[in-house]
Amino acid sequence: xxxxxxxxxxxxxxxxxxxAAVGRGRTHVVRRCVDIADLLATxxxxxxxxxxxxxxxxxxxxxxxxxxxxxxxxxxxxxEHASDPAVDVLRRIGVVSIAAVNVDAESLESSIAAAAGRRxxxxxxxxxxxxxxxxxxxxxxxxxxxRVIAVWGPTGAPGRTVVALGIGAAIAELGGDALVVDADxxxxxxxxxxxxxxxxxxxxxxxxxxxxxxxxxxSLSRRCLQISPRLRALTGLPRADRWVEAKAVLVRSVxxxxxxxxxxxxxxxxxxxxxxxxxxxxxRAPRRNGATLEILSRADAVLVVGAADPIGLSRLIRAVGDxxxxxxxxxxxxxxxxxxxxxxxxxxxxxxxxxxxxGITDIAFLxxxxxxxxxxxxxxxxxxxxxxxxxxxxxLRELAADVSGLSEQSSRRRRGRTQRGQGKKSSQRPVRV
Ligand SMILES: Nc1ncnc2c1ncn2[C@@H]1O[C@H](COP(=O)(O)OP(=O)(O)OP(=O)(O)O)[C@@H](O)[C@H]1O
Ligand SMILES: [Mg+2]
Numbered sequence: 001x002x003x004x005x006x007x008x009x010x011x012x013x014x015x016x017x018x019x020a021a022v023g024r025g026r027t028h029v030v031r032r033c034v035d036i037a038d039l040l041a042t043x044x045x046x047x048x049x050x051x052x053x054x055x056x057x058x059x060x061x062x063x064x065x066x067x068x069x070x071x072x073x074x075x076x077x078x079x080e081h082a083s084d085p086a087v088d089v090l091r092r093i094g095v096v097s098i099a100a101v102n103v104d105a106e107s108l109e110s111s112i113a114a115a116a117g118r119r120x121x122x123x124x125x126x127x128x129x130x131x132x133x134x135x136x137x138x139x140x141x142x143x144x145x146x147r148v149i150a151v152w153g154p155t156g157a158p159g160r161t162v163v164a165l166g167i168g169a170a171i172a173e174l175g176g177d178a179l180v181v182d183a184d185x186x187x188x189x190x191x192x193x194x195x196x197x198x199x200x201x202x203x204x205x206x207x208x209x210x211x212x213x214x215x216x217x218x219s220l221s222r223r224c225l226q227i228s229p230r231l232r233a234l235t236g237l238p239r240a241d242r243w244v245e246a247k248a249v250l251v252r253s254v255x256x257x258x259x260x261x262x263x264x265x266x267x268x269x270x271x272x273x274x275x276x277x278x279x280x281x282x283x284r285a286p287r288r289n290g291a292t293l294e295i296l297s298r299a300d301a302v303l304v305v306g307a308a309d310p311i312g313l314s315r316l317i318r319a320v321g322d323x324x325x326x327x328x329x330x331x332x333x334x335x336x337x338x339x340x341x342x343x344x345x346x347x348x349x350x351x352x353x354x355x356x357x358x359g360i361t362d363i364a365f366l367x368x369x370x371x372x373x374x375x376x377x378x379x380x381x382x383x384x385x386x387x388x389x390x391x392x393x394x395x396l397r398e399l400a401a402d403v404s405g406l407s408e409q410s411s412r413r414r415r416g417r418t419q420r421g422q423g424k425k426s427s428q429r430p431v432r433v
Pocket of ligand 1: 158338368370
């Protein structure tokens with residue numbers, strides 16, 4: 001049986017050469033698609049194994065590539081020659097197989113056959129990423145090396161944003177380059193908390209660029225706001241109803257690019273993981289919590305934040321269960337926030353209860369400190385700037401050192417002796433029970 005090919009080249013000048021190459025024995029043309037709608041409808045109907053696309057096809061973007069893959073059709077990009085700038089664009093929208101058409105028809109058909117069989121192996125005739133002469137390309141091919149720390153938690157405002165910004169600021173103080181990304185699909189508050197005004201959402205600008213294939217380290221950096229010398233922020237959704245623009249596949253691109261921009265990317269996630277939409281609609285419907293699931297499954301470390309009161313703790317236990325079901329490989333650190341005397345439970349009581357009910361042993365505690373939080377919010381500063389000597393800022397630094405692997409010793413040396421007493425160990429140190 002020969003391989004079915006969908007041709008959607010948008011009248012690229014090399015279309016005749018491609019049509020001459022398909023049908024030489026191993027492949028046949030299923031359909032010449034006139035536009036994206038035609039292409040996606042044909043792919044969804046289960047016809048064709050490979051879709052030949054080019055940047056001449058109007059509307060070709062990351063979401064189209066994702067839709068083809070979901071339909072089981074391997075997208076294959078065709079370009080004039082190996083150093084065609086279209087190579088970069090195709091790669092950035094997620095096209096793995098790319099072939100130059102300036103080869104003989106037989107080699108081109110072999111490339112198409114290879115794309116059908118092995119999506120992620122470069123087919124013959126494919127221009128190597130390193131061959132590209134494009135300036136931005138060098139930045140794109142740098143190995144992404146930054147770590148991603150996801151901050152998630154149940155409903156009830158347990159303090160995810162406070163913890164995400166606090167950890168980012170503390171990592172920066174410890175000497176790491178940190179980027180805090182507001183990816184809360186229920187509406188972002190990071191900009192307000194960090195005291196920065198952003199007229200357009202950084203996250204949405206980045207997802208738009210990711211969809212169009214123009215997102216690279218330089219363009220993402222331009223969208224970030226500088227909070228302090230080593231701390232940047234990417235602001236979130238201005239309104240909750242804009243969540244449809246933060247689709248999982250696009251947030252994945254932003255996250256992978258962030259790994260090239262900062263050594264540590266701390267992501268403030270939405271609270272829910274429900275996937276009910278999948279039951280209600282067909283699987284191509286956008287899923288509100290898709291972005292959250294994407295972040296949690298790709299993060300190097302996950303912090304689950306819960307409030308230290310009876311309601312907060314029961315929600316926290318349920319959330320840990322939901323996370324284990326949705327992302328079984330996540331090994332979260334539980335952060336019990338707003339620990340206070342009035343509750344009547346000590347850190348040890350809560351720790352052993354959580355260990356018994358969730359099996360998790362990596363548990364940190366942050367004290368309740370409304371006056372520090374208010375001071376930071378009103379001044380538009382981070383907690384470690386606004387109240388550096390308070391126990392909350394100290395616990396955040398300790399937690400940041402734990403999740404980042406950066407040493408607190410070096411930061412104490414860096415900050416000198418101006419903050420007396422801060423190096424002292426306190427009895428409320430994050431405990432590992
Ligand atoms: N350790 C703390 N001590 C005192 N107040 C705190 C502490 N942590 C968070 N808060 C307060 O709790 C409130 C909610 O915090 P935050 O906005 O971080 O929660 P969230 O989980 O991100 O909620 P949302 O669902 O709105 O995104 C804020 O008013 C914040 O100042
Ligand atoms: Mg929040």
